[in-house]
Amino acid sequence: MSEQTAGDASAPTDQATGAADAADAGATGVADEGVARLERAVRAAEQALIEFEIAVETFRVEVENFSRLHHQKLGPMYSRLDELDALIAEARAARTGDPEDLRRAQDARALVMPMPGVDELFHDWLDSDGISDDAGAMLTERPVRPPERVRPSEEVRRLYRELVRRAHPDLAQDEAERARRDDFIAKVNAAYGRGDEALLRELGQEWAAGPVPPQARPSESEELYARLEWLSRRKELLSVVARELEESAIGSMLRMAPDDPDRLLEEIAEQLLAQVAERESELAAYTGGPVG
Numbered sequence: 001m002s003e004q005t006a007g008d009a010s011a012p013t014d015q016a017t018g019a020a021d022a023a024d025a026g027a028t029g030v031a032d033e034g035v036a037r038l039e040r041a042v043r044a045a046e047q048a049l050i051e052f053e054i055a056v057e058t059f060r061v062e063v064e065n066f067s068r069l070h071h072q073k074l075g076p077m078y079s080r081l082d083e084l085d086a087l088i089a090e091a092r093a094a095r096t097g098d099p100e101d102l103r104r105a106q107d108a109r110a111l112v113m114p115m116p117g118v119d120e121l122f123h124d125w126l127d128s129d130g131i132s133d134d135a136g137a138m139l140t141e142r143p144v145r146p147p148e149r150v151r152p153s154e155e156v157r158r159l160y161r162e163l164v165r166r167a168h169p170d171l172a173q174d175e176a177e178r179a180r181r182d183d184f185i186a187k188v189n190a191a192y193g194r195g196d197e198a199l200l201r202e203l204g205q206e207w208a209a210g211p212v213p214p215q216a217r218p219s220e221s222e223e224l225y226a227r228l229e230w231l232s233r234r235k236e237l238l239s240v241v242a243r244e245l246e247e248s249a250i251g252s253m254l255r256m257a258p259d260d261p262d263r264l265l266e267e268i269a270e271q272l273l274a275q276v277a278e279r280e281s282e283l284a285a286y287t288g289g290p291v292g
Helices: 002-096 099-110 133-140 154-167 175-193 195-207 222-246 249-256 261-287
Strands: none
Touching: 002 099, 002 154, 002 175, 002 222, 002 249, 099 154, 099 249, 154 175, 154 222, 175 195, 249 261
């Protein structure tokens, strides 16, 4: 009787232990699933940030290149317009003697940069031997070489995106790996800025032959949350950069013709040349002779 009682008494204890173990296992499973979801969210946020950085950097290079060509090709025309505006204001002030016209003439002259010479104004038409090959080709209807591209070719852009996606520093799991990736991406950005397709291909081979990045290891919830916060801050900073680029004068111009910025430069040049002709006619009316 006593043995049976003892056996019966132990049964509830075993059942309670089993229930506790099951509860612990269930809680662990729920916690693991929560960490897994958080880790997936971090990985998705990392990839989204990388794509955003690629887009911002691509647009930054386009703005930089377009700005350089804009200054190179159109800068002399803007200087010519400023000089003509100053000459017109001075001629008007000399004729009227009005104090307000004199003030306007002084203000216009203060805005003038050094007067561009003929060779600078028409640097694409003239060279050391006279008229350039391109200008001669246009006059004789011979084929003209394609205009210089404002932005890297599609193949260069494809190679750049591929390398950044593979070697982006945000994919590093330790400081040594991040440093290696930072150095590599700096070389990639420099090659992309120059539109150097051959160098980008060499860099792709270099990365493929390098050490294999370590597999992503499981992280604690606190580390994952901190990572998400850092990614969010980084996105905010990039958003500020992107907004400044888009709202800049050159960025606004590029957004007007994203598919053919070269043609946009040509259209602006045509407009500026027309304005130069108008100003020269106006000045000739004041001076009584052709503009030199």
